[in-house]
Amino acid sequence: MGLLSQGSPLSWEETKRHADHVRRHGILQFLHIYHAVKDRHKDVLKWGDEVEYMLVSFDHENKKVQLVLSGEELLETLQEKGERTNPNHPTLWRPEYGSYMIEGTPGQPYGGTMSEFNTVEDNMRKRRKEATSLLGENQALCTVTSFPSSSICRRLGCPGFTLPEYKPSPVEGGASKSLFFPDEAINKHPRFSTLTRNIRHRRGEKVVINVPIFKDKNTPSPFIEIFPEDDEAAKASKPDHIYMDAMGFGMGNCCLQVTFQACSISEARYLYDQLATICPIVMALSAASPFYRGYVSDIDCRWGVISASVDDRTREERGLEPLKNNSYRISKSRYDSIDSYLSECGEKYNDIDLTKDKEIYEQLLQEGIDHLLAQHVAHLFIRDPLTLFEEKIHLDDANESDHFENIQSTNWQTMRFKPPPPNSDIGWRVEFRPMEVQLTDFENSAYVVFVVLLTRVILSYKLDFLIPLSKVDENMKEAQKRDAVLQRMFYFRKDICKGGNAVVDGCGKATGSTEQTAEEYALMSIDTIINGKEGVFPGLIPILNCYLENMEVDVDTRCSILNYLKLIKKRASGELMTVARWMREFIANHPDYKQDSVITDEMNYSLLLKCNQIANELCECPELLGPAFRKVKYSGSKIDVSN
Structure with a gap:
């Protein structure tokens, strides 16, 4: 969730008075870091994943499920039993936005050896077991991206979806003033309520979220919600859309993220650019959140x-x-896709108008920062700080980075370029942020291993996925749509060989081209991008398989990796469902569903109970995972992945 300072939070008006101070000193802090480590090379590959979890409670008698607001207490116990007792504990736990959420990571970063891929799922299982062991009766740790909620959440001012139950407080003085989301569901750390309040105050009104509703056979047309108690909601809500009005409806969702340490700043910038084009593809593949505020979207x-x-x-x-x-006029929210590539090879594809602080940009150029990095930082710094603590206003710019991180960590983009912390042995890093969390540790491991393995192939084969950034933005819009993995087309580069370097076609042969065609990219299906299509694109999975064939990998690790890639392959082809599609079909086939886009308490209960059973391997789910998803066979000479 970014920077978690301790202290006395300032109001928005107080924070605003210090905004220029934060920006000015944030840039000085960045410059100190940059000049200290700009020439740093040969950092080893390290990487780690972040999994966000929701705490839920099942009321089996009344067939109801609620979010448990005990994340802070659970986190304290996990940290006390774990990292505070043993610095080498295999898991780390951190707070998240919702008081019903926690975030788990491996205790130590993974390294650069292939065998590390075989430990990811085991570590995720440790996290789930460790946290679950501390829960109460009928409580569970769920990896669902969004809590579907139920009918109670649609009736204004009614408690119901949290435990303990609280009523929303849409009155002045509350952090969010939401009609639906109680402030008690926000993490008690002052950063989170301050963020919520200051976003609303800076904007000058409540946030507005309108999600198109899924029009089923009996869904009213037009679908219109009435908010007689709230003029602001009445004006902000749109016909045929599900209206939401609080930060918790977004930041209260769960995701899956991966951070990589590169060997140098140039390698980090190269990975940042290449992975930015992959973001919408992997987001569509990991789609897992079709329900909002008790409706099918x-x-x-x-x-x-x-x-x-x-x-x-x-x-x-x-x-x-x-x-x-x-x-400034600002074209996007501070949580969105990236706005500029960072590497020299990406410069010609920077076709989005970039709003930047010109004074900061000139300052950075004068300090020896190149044009591309200078405009990236100057663009981030058009934003105001959203939280500021009284004790953190005056800092030692040569040895602290809180003001830089204040702005950096509240630019939540698909990719994040992360300079090293001051006076640390941590290198230049990039964070891959668009993935939705999956139901099982196996699925989450598969997506993590796929992305990490892809970075190894990008660097080894010097692949080039770059296309105009405006096309990446179009892909991001397409990726969010219903069943995008099967129904939508995405712009993707046709020839991914960079300067004639060898790459692999679908038959496993090395191919290359020193010249690009006039049309460098084309619209492709995700099946084509992932699995390849003869004469169109080699496919990312065949390229990864070729890479694996040329690496020394022990049998157990190779089998694990191939199982993960098989899941990705079959999700891309449609042979296996995405979590979102599976959830839709579950609700559509529920006996209580009236084809009206409404999710009742009992439907919500049934869905979450099934998700929890699948996550804990208490039942099979061949539509999501296949009939025998773990049974890659090894005969001594050949690995069979035909299943």
Whole structure:
């Protein structure tokens, strides 16, 4: 969740008075870091994943499921039993936005050997077991991206979806003023409620989230919700859309992220660019959030929801009023896709108008920062700090980075470029952020291993996935739509050989080209991008398989990797469902569903109970995982992946 400072949080008006101070000193802190480590090379590959969890409680008698607001207490116990007792404990636990959420990571970063891939799932299992062992009766640790909620959440001012139950407080003085989401569901750390309140105050109104509703046979047309108690909601809500009004509807969702340490700043910038084009593809593949506020939506991913949930832009910055009190028109929320490539090879594809702080940009150039990195940082710093603690205003810029991280960590983009912390042995890093969390540790491991393995292939084969950034933005919009993995087409580069370097075609032969065709990219299905199509694109899975064939990998690790890749392959082809599609079919086939896009308490209970059973391997789910998803066979000479 980013920087977690301790202290006395300032109000928005107080924070605003210090905004220029934070920006000015944030840049000085960045410059100190940059000049100290710009020439640092030969850092070893390290990487790690982050899995976010929800705590739920099942009321089996009344067939109801609720979010348990005990994340802070659980976190304290996990940390006390874990890292505080043993610095080498295999798991680490951190807070998240919701008081019903926690985040788990491996205790130590994974290294660069192939055998590390065989430990990811085991570590995720340790996390789930460790946290679950501390839960109460009928409570569970769930890896679901969004809590579907139920009918109670649609009736204004009614408690119901949290345990203990609280009523929302849509009155002045509350952090979110939400009609639906109680402030008690926000983590008690002052950063989170302060973020919520200051986003609303800076924006000048509540955040507005409108998600298109799925039009089923009996869904009213037009679908219109009435909010007589709230003029703001009545004006903000749109016909045929599910209306939400709080940061918790976005930041209260769960995701899966991976961070990589590169060997140098140039390698980090190269990976940042290449992976940015992969973000929408993997997001569509991991789609897992089709339900919001007790309704079936017409989207499968949370990205647009979370983007709107933290959109602090004023009406002027959104272009709804002439600029008077603000400096810029800003085209996106601070939670969105990246706006510029960082490597030299990406510069010609930077076709998005980039709003940047010109004074900061010139300052960075004068300090020896190159044009591409300078504009990236100057673009991040058009934003205001959203939280500031009284004790953290005046810092030692040569040895601290809180002001830089204040801005950096509240630019939540698909990729994050992360300079080393001051005076540390940590290297330059990039964070891959668009994935939705999956139901099982096996699935989450598969997506993590796929992305990490892809970075190894990108660097080894010097692959080039770059296309105009505006096309990546179009892909991001397509990726969120219902069943995008099967129904949508995505812009992707046709020839991914960079400067004639060898790459692998679908038959396993090395091919290359020193010249690009006039049309460098084309619209492709995700099946083509992942699995390949003869004469069109070699496919990422065949390239990864070729890489594996040329690596020395022990049998157990090779089998694990191939099992993971098989899942990705079959999700891309449609042979296996995405979590979002499986959830839709589960609800559609529920005996209580009236084809009206409404999810009742009992339907919500049945769905979450089934998700929990699948996650804990208490039942099979061949539609999601296949009939024998672990049974890769090894004969002594050949590995059979035909299943």
